[in-house]
Amino acid sequence: MAEGRERDAGLSRRAFLKGAGSVAAGGALIQEVAAEAASPSRTIDGATTIEFTLNGAKTEVEVEPRTTLLSALRSHLAIPHTAAKEVCDQGSCGACTVLLDDEPVCACMTLAVLVHGRAVRTVEGLAVNGELTPVQRAIAAEDGTMCGFCTPGFVMSMTACVERNPAASAQELREACRGNLCRCGTYPHLFRAAERVSRELTEEIR
């Protein structure tokens, strides 16, 4: 992961961890952290406002060091973004998958402060003017949604895969979903959707 990127955002991981420690351990560490204040990193202590782009739009939200990106999206934004779901809250199910600088991450395992200055994309931002993406179209067409609670996560995992490699094979798309769980059992339908996406995109490239 790009340490540099964090620096650009004005937050070094080390300073952040110290900041988080200061919340828990009280004043002792604050001194030490304050000494570092002269450095370009910023220390977070208590509520702070972060800025990031969300589906292309500049967004600001006040969070605490402990607030997860998932919670920020779902419960702290002025306009809540609830497509990413909280299912396991421990990185096991993929239902909260969002793209952070185009990389899929579990929003439940990502602290909101770490996205300061970065770009977050969620399912809500994929369709342009209501036009579904090939991944979305294929999942809908192959009946890859039952209750649909897992769907946003699968859509984001497959989206990241085809963005990384527009010639991704069905197998690669399938593998991109290894971190996603579906209890209704839509897997065979999602796999067919993966085949459809790969077929369509390969044809397009040709």
Place this chain on the structure above:
Amino acid sequence: MKGARRTDGPAWPERDTLQVLHHDTPRRSAKDKVRGAALYSHDRRVPGMLYGRLVSVPVPRAEFEVDLAPALAIDGVVAAVKLREGETQFLGQAVAAVAAETPELAEDGARAVKLTFRELPFAITPDQALAEGAPQVRRGGNHSKVRPKGDEAATEEALAASDAVIDVTYRVPVQHHVCLETHGVLCDYRGGDEATIYASTQMAFGIPGAAAEVLGLDEKNVRCIVEHMGGGFGSKFSLDTPGRAACLLAKQAGRPVQLLNTRTDEFRAAGNRSGSIRRVRAGANEDGKLTALRIECEKLGGIGRGAGGPRPYHYEPGASYFEERAIHTHTDSSRAMRAPGHPQAAFASESAIDELAYRVGVDLVAFRKANLSDPVWHRQLDRVAAEIGWHDHPHRSAPGRGDGWIAEGIGFAISAWGGGGHRGAEASVSIRPDGGVAAMIGIQDLGTGVRTLVAMIAAEELGLRAEDVEPRIGDTILPPGVGSGGSVTTGSISPPVKIASYNARKAFAEHLASILDCPSERVRFQARRVFDADTPGRGLTWEEACRTLPKTGIGGHGAWDAKLQGSGVHGAQAARVRVDLMTGRVRVLKMVCCQDSGLVLNPLTWRSQVNGAMIQGLGQALFEERVLDADLGLALNAGLGDYKIPGTEEIPELVALIDEEDTREFPIGVGEPPVIPGPAAIANAVHNACGARVRSLPITPDKVLAALAKLEKEG
């Protein structure tokens, strides 16, 4: 074009005349779901909403006191309530709840609630519950009375005279629903005398009464909305603890409160499939006939009763005897879970059938057919056997051994279910002058595709495409639905929607008679046109016809009618597995299900249901088990990182076959039956592959290796 047969009363047209029904039709909500626009109860946000959180005692059983003051002292914690006094009965039983401005503050509040408790002795395993001097679980004792059924003496006699006899015990552990959307409710109450409840529920119409009682309101003024819900599988039939807590907190705060179970709450206290221990003694003769079956069943439903299931499981032994009792433990009560009791019963019976077939050396399919009189199972078994490759399989009456590294095997099992609907549901259909059609019924869609069916049924009747009809469901201000349990939904909602559509069509035909200048009986609705049957070349487009309607449009209403649905389905499944003989790991390669269910209204969503059920069966077979620490009373796998459900890497080739020889011309529900045979079929396939008989689910590598080692020792 074939015209749909129109009879006097509402009836399902003959299969081959159907234009919309019985054809693959895209799920109505799919677009919203892939766009993230589908709103679940978890996703609802209303002005002033607080976030709730439950508080529980960290031991299975305790005498406790709750002090809410420290929670309320936190800035941002707005309300706190007690949910229980005195003692707790199981780990995770909520005793209090708090509500705060953010989810994080709610967590702080829950942590700040001061619990003073004295741990009490507990019994969380059946052995602990049955031990001398065990702490009492229920007032009536730690087990129910034994309920015998059948002729014990005749069964013993038949066993004694059998050519081959087995005496074995099969175990199924407690397993979980794992709905991805946890139980949760948003109680939108802002003081005053009205409330709206957004609930993740299988029974929308059960919510207003229960919530009104907690809120102290008139039931008429409480509405429940379930636009989308993230799975239920039997666990979501009531307002439940999160719902009751949300209502109490909202009442105290005078503000809306959303309370969602955490995943830990969900595993510890939101229900499970009861475990079962079945001792089976069964006999067969060399002619392939089942002579006797004796089953002693213990149901493990925690503080609840647990689910039994049919006995014997559809096979017809010469004599049979069955007894059953519930063993109570200090654990969360079991709840209905997709075909309650059936997978457990089928696992024991189908494993026993298999063991006997090998003992007498008869082909596994032939043995099953010889002991089942219903020909539907015969044809279904033949069909799945052909599809799985049984006839070319080398081990049809004796298990294989493998090549020293891997072994492949095939297993079978059957199921049966009711699936009929019941009275209570009503529907309305309205046609507007702009051509729009709304089909309305307050039923919830658990992910089965009900919303799509509602549109399809109305479209078929009105000569439209499914997408021309707007289905409105999931709201108690609409005509009443029923609870979605027992696979009753299709059979309960299809008749009223059909009748409402029929009545709307009749009314529209009468209105059009003067315009088309023909008697109303001659008015036809087909392919988005209306015309006089005698002059099909002329007529109006659907939109033109609708424009002649008064501003208020026209419509019809319908109530449930038994004649338009039915009950009674069968299924057979086959599984092909590969066993790694070095590691004991089992991989399911293929599963086939052949299932009848009358007239299949939407084959696309039908297949999804059946595939999904097979996958859940696979999870029960290989992975799923609640693990408790018997000494400490801890739940060891109350999270999705530790309680394994099937993921992308474990999915076999799946084949869902509609039994087209079922010519019944009415719909029957199919949600539950295909979840039943999977675990048994997979266990049987493991044995068929390599001779390892694993009699306790899940079939984990350690159990396979132990069974292989035993086999080797026995030579």
